[in-house]
Amino acid sequence: MREGKLMEVVDQRLIESGGIDEREVKRLVHIALWCIQERARLRPTMSHVVEMLEGRTPVEEPPDTQMVVVDFSAMDEEAANGNRMPKIGGAALATQIGSNDASTSTWSYENAMSMITPR
Known part of the structure; x- marks a missing residue:
């Protein structure tokens, strides 16, 4: 959005x-x-x-959140350019989307996937 x-x-x-x-x-x-x-x-x-x-209650703007998508399939693989992918907690970071943070970085890898777990 x-x-x-x-x-x-x-x-x-x-x-x-x-x-x-x-x-x-x-x-x-x-x-x-x-x-x-x-x-x-x-x-x-x-x-x-x-x-x-149903439209009976107005919908307020949701608060900013941070989302991290982790590429588990590439945890120990070398990136195509020979550099190692950034690690977070032992998992390779594929994409990070931050809230109002100008320093947010984005990495993209061919085999990236999202893991969604129930709360």
């Missing part, structure tokens, strides 16, 4: 069929971002989520 690429989360077939309201997509993404907050106390209850989805 910070990069203005909001519509990239929408299935291309829906975009091609027309009628996609970018404001509605933004509202749904905000709800989703509220639901995945790392701190449980920041996440809305399911009844509140339903109220937001």
Whole structure:
């Protein structure tokens, strides 16, 4: 959302069929971002989520969060240019997206994957 690429989360077939309201997509993404907050106390209850989805409750801007995507398949592999990939806790860092941090770096590797675990 910070990069203005909001519509990239929408299935291309829906975009091609027309009628996609970018404001509605933004509202749904905000709800989703509220639901995945790392701190449980920041996440809305399911009844509140339903109220937001039904439009009975306004959806506030979610707080900035930080996300790290780790490439476990390349933990001990050399990068194509011969440099070792940055490590965090023994795992190779593939992509880091920070909140309001100008020093945020991004690395990209062909075999990167996201590991998502339930809270």
